[in-house]
Every structure is written in structure tokens, then in C-alpha cells.
Amino acid sequence: MAEKESFVPSLKLIDATMLVAGSMIGSGIFIVSADITRNTGSAGWLLFVWLITGFMTLTAALSYGELSAMFPKAGGQYVYLKQAYNPLVAFLYGWSFFTVIQTATIAAVGVAFAKFTAYLFPQLGEDHLLLQAGFLKISSAQLLAIGVIVLLTFINSLGVNSGKAVQTIFTSAKLVSLTALIIFGFVAFKPEVWHVNWTDAWNLHQLGKDGSVANYTTIAALGAIAAAMVGSIFSSDSWNNVTFIAGEIKNPKKNIGLSLALGTLIVTVIYIVTNLMYLSVLSLHDIAASDKDRVGVTASQHIFGGPGTWIIAVLIMVSTFGCNNGLIMAGARVYYSMAKDGLFFKKAGHLNQKAVPGYGLWVQCLLASLWCLSGKYGDLLDMISFVVVVFYMLTIAGIFILRKKMPDAERPYRAVGYPVLPVIYILMGLAFCLLLIAYKPAYTWPGLLITLAGIPVYYIILRSSHAKSAAQ
Template identity: 50%
Template sequence: MPNAANNRSSVDGEFSRGLSLFDSTMLVVGVMIGSGIFIVSAEMSRNIGSAGWLLVAWAIAGGLTIAGALCYGELSAMMPQAGGMYVYLREAYSPLLGFLYGWTLFTVIQTGTIAAVAVAFARFTGVLLPRISEGQYLVKPVLISSHYAVSLSTAQLLAIAIILLLTFTNTRGLRYGKAIQNTFTLAKTAALLALIAAGVFIGRNGAAWHANFGDFWHASGFSPLTASLDAGTAMGMFVALCLSQTGSLFSADSWHNIAFAAGEVRNPERNVTRAMVIGTILVITLYLLANLAYLLTLPLEAIQHAPSDRVGTATLQAIFPGLGTALMAGAIMISTFGCINALILAGARAYYAMARQRLFFRFAGNLNSARVPASALWIQGLWAILLVLPRTYNPETGVFGNLYSSLLEYVISAALIFYVLTVAAVFRLRSKRPDMPRPYRTWGYPIVPAAYILTAATILLVLFAFRPATTWPGLLIVILGIPVYWLVRTKAETAVPAESPEHVSSRH
């Protein structure tokens, strides 16, 4: 049963428990499904080169995601307050480790994802409205160094407008944010189901079946991993499967964001866990079916070389010639809009929790009259907007890229480290805090968390060995947070004492 804290009035400045199990599940599904499922299978299939192993790669990601949800469930039931992973890492290890996660979340992970998904929304809007383009400049790129520039295109402007609109809407109250979330999550789920149905029942053809299922496990058309290693060997396939997880795992990422907003979930000791498990199982099932639809409609070679890696678009174009591109653009616009809203809604709650501990801007630890962390929402939104503006520049080709894309690539490995540490916290807290109430205990303990840690750690080792250019910089971003932590902590010690974790936990 919900406890008395669930029904407190706004006089004491606490969150409103406005998220039901349905709302919470919609947030999990909505934040997971963005644009990745329609794109990443192209690069994954180029690494793996086999229809069978492509599905295995997605199944591995699915198993890890669901296992992670089962493990996080125990932590969320123990600590059902706003903050999610920041709180879990702080309580299991130290305030420093909690801060480093929050630092990385704010500087790149959450805000960079908001920026990336907002620009994806703008790009696919450009399919229907050609004037919305990253090449249509309002302010042409201005070089600020040999490899970086800033610009403002019509696509960037639309991305900024979407971030501002959804940030403002979420400051008006939880009911507005969850209304948008529920509407767009249901719409994007229906759109993905329609794509699956079209591929399975309308688009399937003999050529795709023969090419993909006639030799289900044979690897062909793959890109070499190194000069002497490719997916044609057992070791090469193992490495390719690990490297492919950067696409599949992070297309299914952010499922834990509901824990950031645990302070607003009714009966959080039960419903946060339920929402994560139900949501992840639903999304992973949809992702596997979507890839099956791709394989029934397109030969693997067509998936590997889909224009701009847009596998979903290529699939619908094969089924509905002349209409597929527009149909997929509309579907991705719906999907990304809902994803941005979920990221904005959830992320600000983590910064709110940090601010309550004097580890973030102090004013971000306040709630407005609508009982939402408006200051944290605006800080997050403004930083995400700033990440939309910078561009990377290749002086050899003259091509401009997006800075946030590079940053996100850098922190994939760092984020996975935090996930491993959080799952390991289940073991640590059972030893460190054995008497702490656990309304839910990890299903399959200790096998499930141990399997997660072993599998994720293996993927990490492969990433560091074979993708050093995009993994080691991620660690640097995390490490840069250490001097920031000591600076912030020193300043906080001279100010008003922080709210104790125990007090925060008891209130929520």
C-alpha cells in the first residue's frame, strides 16, 4: 500500500505522487524507443555479417537490459526517492562516485542524448519539410579551432525550439509532462507495431527469405574489425558481437530513467520495479520483432547498405514504394518527440537530488508551485541547447559533424561502467546494509546480477581494446569530474549543511 508520504500536500514542498504504474511504464517505454531501432541494425549487420547473429546481438542486449531492470528493482525499492542511480551509487559506495555519475549524466549522457534526439527529430522533419536541414544555415559555421565550429541551421533551430517547448511544458506540472508522454508513447508503439506487421505480413518476400534464412548463420559482407580479424572467424564473431552492443544496448538505453522520478511514483517500492521490468520486456520484444520484419523484407546486404543507415525507411520503402520515406519520417518524428519529453522529465530529477546534497546548483534543489524542479529543468534544457550548437570539423574533407554525437560515443563505455557498478551495488548493499528494508529482492539472485556484471564487463574490455579512440576519452570526461567534486564539496561545507540522505529517504 502507498505510504502516508504519497499524499502529502504541497505546503512542505514535496513532489506530487502523480505517476501511476501505467504512467511509469509509458515513461520507460517512451524513453527507450527513439530513433535508434530504425537505424543501428545497419552498422550492426556490417560488423556481424549474418542474419542469425544479428538477432543474437539484439537478444544479448535484451537479456542484459531485462537483467539490469531486475537488479535495479531491488535498489529502487530500497531507496524510492528522486535521483535513481545517483542515489544508489552514493549510498553503496561514496558521495564521490555518485557525483561522478551525476556529473557525466549532466555534462553529456542525458543532455547530449536530448540534443541528439532533438536534432534527429529535426532531420526527419526535413524529409517532409525540405527547408528544415542541417545545410540550411541561419548562421553559417564559424570555426573556433581547427576541428570545431559553431553554427545555427534551420534543423538546429527546430531542435532548440523542441527542447524549449518540452522543457517549458514540464515546468507547468507533472500532469502535462505525463499527458504528452502517454500520448506519444502509445502512438510510437502503435507505429512500431504497424512497421512490424507490414514487414511480416506484407513485405516478406522469397529473395529476402532465401538470402537471410537460407544460410542463417553464415557471415558475409562484413567489415573487417582489424587488418587480421573479422566476423568470419570464431574470435572475430565474438568481438563483433561485443562491439555491436554499442548500437543495440544504447538503442535500449535510459530504461532506468523512471528511477530518477521515483519521488513522483505512487507506491514506488513496487511500481518503479514493475514499470522497469514490464517496459523493458515490451520494448525488447518489439525490437526483436522489428529486426525480424527487416530480415523478412530486405536481404542482409540491403540492410548493411541502407541509405544513411535508415533501415526502417528502406523497409517501408520496399513495402510501399513512394510512400515509405514519408511514412517512416512521420513515425520517427512521433517516436523522437516522445523520447525527448521522457528524457527531459526524468533527467531533471537527478540534478534535483544532487542539489539537495549541495553537489549541484543549490537553486536546482527547489520545487516550484506546480511541485516540479523547474530550475533543474531549465538548467538541463539550456545545457542541451548549447550542445546542439557546436560542430566538429574535418579539415581534410571540409565536412561538419555534431559535437554531441562524438561526446555520446565517448561516454558509452563510461556509462556502461556505471551500470556495472550499480548492479554490483546489489551485492555490496546486501553486505553493507543487510537490515535495510527490501520490499523487492532481485529475481535470480545471485546468478542474474553476476551474469550481468560478467557479460557487461566482457563487452567493456573488448570496447577498450578495439575502440580506444572512443572509449578512453569517455573515462577522461568522468575523471574531470573529480576536481569539480572536491571544489563543490569544499564550497558546500562552508554553506548551509546539506539535507541528509536519511532525511531525504524518510520523506519520500
């Protein structure tokens, strides 16, 4: 069958909204509150971290609406950066996106699926090693994660409607299941726990797993908040994936902006209410000391008793499966746009007979699978959060640049709260990044090095392209 020449717009507003929400909700909401609680030591600051992250996410999403309406093309953020700045800045984003941001996230979410599957089938866990040769260790969990990634890649290679069906089914299931968990959690409300948690709720301090307490200096407290936000920002990330598939959304100038607003609002509310539910059944120490940081499991055990572990395991399996489908679907569209610019494998710029970038899907699958085998995806995701926020700031700053460069361009949708909200996001993002540089440098320099490594790669590609053109 012949290749298709263009994307087929077939996704409605509800489909785009499901992609936003489904790509955001993975396993983070069930895990990262433990680390946030250890960094902040109090109920008020735990919620503040989630609230400020939600505010930043909503502000960014509302700002992106203007860009998505101006450039309703496959590639999303890559395209916006190219238009506002230059091809190099766009390539550095695409390079970071392919090498770590998207592929390592897909690996991490895949392994999270396997870890919680092991609650039901222990032989599929991380501790069940199948091969050990020197530094290389391969477990059942890693192979299951790769199997899920391969399966979802295959499904998405069959066309956007196949991927859409999986996304809608699993996102709907996770939203219903999460809502049910929250309701049952509040039914199991423990007044004495709630009262203790909210006593001295704004005393910011470090809380150890063993219950030990350590106070911060004023400046160190800001660094602790920034460190706590690494987890919440990662859990709230990937909302922008819908911009990557703009070429397949009906009425993209309207529906992308609306889906960004609706999807991020839904998830932000769910995240905050979920943490309120945690605080209604678990003490701060229970949250901070949860086994392997799995707060969701601890809460479910308090709510449902013995079956709680299985209930939360199934919920997280549904959540991570749907999350990975959205990540896999959207990621290949960025590589498609890069390939069209001559900055990625040429074949990634072609659509298969089902009108999807099949080659890009499988290249992404290969690298994500390698990340699964490496076991280093978790470390890299901590390190890349800094870079993710930097590119968000650059993209939002691009709104100001494009209003100067293209004052007469059609803008069916304008950034909400412009210029105040975009400026607030940039200032908050800058504060977050500077605090990480000062107090958590391990979270910054590796991501920067990965991004900057793209500069020589960019010029090597350009030189190669010029040499081919001269030869012809």
C-alpha cells in the same frame, strides 16, 4: 506563488511503464541495425546482438527493482550509488549524466526529430545552413531541435501531469505505429529475401556498404560484436529514467520495479520483431547500405512504395518527440538530488510552484541546446556507452554490497534470479567493456576522461562548501 516543498505522487503504474518504454524507443531502432549488420554480416548475428542486449537490459531492470523498492526517492541510480558506495562515486555518475549522458542524448534525439521532419519540410534539414562562421555552422535542423527541447522543457515545468500527458499520448502512438509497421512489413514478406538472409546465417564477417566481405580472426570477431552492441545498447538505454522520478510515483516500492520489468520487456520484444521484419523485406546488403543508415526508411519504401518515406518520417517524429519528453522529465530529478547534497546548483534543489524542479529543467535545457549547436553529440554518445555500462555494473554490484551493509533493511522486492542473473550481467558488461578497450579504444577513453574530470570538480565543490560553512 510559493515554491512547493515536496514532490506530489501522481503517476500510476501505466504512467511509469509508458515512461520506461517511451524513453527507450527513439530513433535508434530505425537506424543502428545498419551498423550492426556491417559489423556482423549475417542475419543470425544481427539478431544475436539485439537478443543479448535485450537480455542485459531486462536483467539490469529486474535487478534495479530491489534498489528502487529500498530507496523510492527522486534521483534513482544516483541515490543507489551513494548508498552502496560513497558520495564521490554517486557524484561521478551525476556529473557524467549531466555533462553528456542525458544532455547529449536529449540533443541527439532532438536533432533526429529535425532530420526526419526535413523529409516533410526540406527547408528544415541539416543541409539548410542559416549561419556559417568559421567552425560554427548552424542549420535549420539544429534550431528546430532546440525549439523542441525548449517546448518540452516548458511543458514539464508546468507540472508532472503535463509531462505525463505528453508521455502517455506519444508513447501509445509510437507503440501502435510500430506494431502497425511490423504487421505491414510481414504482410509484404518476401520469401526469396528471407531465404537468402538465413542461408549461412551464422557466418560472422564484415559486410561493406559496397557488398565487400572481410573475415575476422577469432579474437577480432569478439571485438566486432562489442562494437556492434554499442548501437543496440544506446537504443535500449534510458530504461532507468523511471527511477529518477520515484518521488512522484504512487506506491513506488511496488510500481517502479513492475514498470521496469514491463517497459523493458515490451521494448525488447518490439526491437527483436522489428529486426525480423527488416530481414523479411530487405537483403543484408540493403540493410547495411541504407542511405545514412536509415534502415527504417529503406524498409518502409519497400513496404509502402513512394509514401513509405513520409510514413516512416512521421513515425520517427512521434517516436523521438515522446522519447525526448521522458528524458527531459526524468533528468531534472537527478540534479535535484545532487543539489540537495550540495553537489549541484543550489536552486536545482528547489521545486517550483508546480512541484517540479524547474531550475534543473532549464539548466538541462541550456546544456542540451549547446550540444545541439556543437554537432558533436553523436560522437560523444558512442564514447559514453562504455561509461554507461560501467555505472550499470557498479549499481548492480551495489545489490551485493547493500545486502551486506544493510541486511535488515526492508526489501519489498528482491532482485529476480539473485545472485545468478546480477552476476551474469556484471560478467557480460565486463566482457563488453574489456573488448571495447582492446578493439575500439576510441569508444572508451573519451568517456572515461569526461567521468574522471569530475573528481577535481567534486573536491572543489567540497572545499567551497567547507569555506562557506567556516565563514558562517
